Amino acid sequence: MEPVIVFDNVHYTYPADEKESLCGVSLSIEKGSFVAVLGHNGSGKSTFAKHMNGILVPDEGRVLVEGLDTSDEEHIIDVRRRVGMVFQNPDNQLVANVVEDDVAFAPENLGVEPKEIRERVDAALRQVGMYDYRMHAPHLLSGGQKQRVAIAGVIAMQPDIIVLDEPTAMLDPQGRREVVDTVFSLCREKGMTVVYITHHMDECIDADRLIVMSNGCVMADGKPADIFANAELLRREGLEQPETARLLQDLRASGMRLEGEPLSVEDCAELIAQVLQSERSRS
Template sequence: MATMIKTEKLTFTYPAEEGGRQESSALREVELEIEKGSFVAILGHNGSGKSTLAKHMNAVLLPTGGTVWVEGLDTADPALLLEVRRRVGMVFQNPDNQIVANVVEEDVAFAPENLGVPSAEIRKRVDDALEAVGMEEYARHAPHLLSGGQKQRVAIAGVIAMEPECIVLDESTAMLDPVGRREVLTTVHKLNRERGITVVLITHHMNEAMEADRAIVMNHGQVAMDGTPRAVFARVEELRALGLAAPDTVELLYELRSRGIDIPLDAMTVEECADAICHAFSGEK
């Protein structure tokens, strides 16, 4: 498959703060390649570098060393900045920080207007984007009256209206309740599945990564694990050493296995976990 985002020896160091604090190295020669059309979850504890990595994917931050490529475009080239950000849209943790208008449809139209898109095309993009996130009936509503999940879907619609090829969600579900998280995840999975939009999900919720094509675990600014969610989450002890826990289902299977029960660790869903336990206790293979 074609490459959407590629990093080569990506390094980033935050400058020293006032008061004598030393520089902080957030990324250390990260080598990463994300395929176009894939759904990738990036995990890690606070300070692991996952959000810093996300901000490099559409040039919110620029490398202090190495290179980031977006479909072959060097993000550090000022002449390519607009094109990089058109191709990769970002959705941040707090939707209130991204909503700029008093009416939902005006907020979604904001980015295309700034790109100089013709009015007729903007109208089409706004309608299409709101339909894609299931918010078309709220087009004339005031954003501040919406729930957290609805606001985040409006923020995603604003990104979709730019017609990006990739959406990066930087802890975009962290402030939401379980219903809001499910709304947002359902939306981005639909965009990935039906429109082929590449999705990079930065999260600390292990359960959110279960449905991804690929799970990447960051630690101290480097890639510590990289593989399918089943393969990564089965490495329970390694995850614990990094300050992370596997999904509840895998943790349960691990505890059973540690007590001498012959049971696999690659069952992630509740149904798979239940089946594995039934088979283990019934003696089936």
């Protein structure tokens, strides 16, 4: 798989801080993959996200987006067009009084032809399921709907990568579901590369890759199933094991022979049922 974003030994300290917020992060993100980034407040995960489209540039090391250096002022618009960014507070990222005008904001900035903007806006709104709300005022929408409009605003830019910085932190469970489903469909159906930053364990389960951050460093990087099976690492990072992983672990400890690490509730139930059935038929 070809890498679309490359972090090369990135160090960053906020001007008012003494402690480094990123201390030597090196990794690359593959095209078309769904990468979840997990960590507590102050773990550096937002700082990490803001490096991906040049909002912050490294003090040391470099970040390459499809080969473009983010610290190069000349290409900054190119970088930002390629990497769409969705933020935590939906209220503070919508710029217009009407949903469709907001979605049109990025293509307007890029100087796209009016006719094409119209097409992009309609397509983006359909994609996130907000087409029927195109004439509404954003402040009258629910949190989940606002966040989907924000996602549409980014899609209309036609980016290759979409970075979401805790997009569900301020939403109720219903809104969270809406946003997570939308983001997954973007990755699985449209082949977009997604970097999804969160502190909700359960949202990372279906990701292709999970990165755990703490104190500005990458503590773990791998398949979600492998990381969630590592109870010791999770305890050290103060992260809770998903319920399914904990159940499997307890069952194993009590002598049941289970193979694999299914994380979704359905898969987990299926595996246990299978094992129970085979045990019953054996006895």
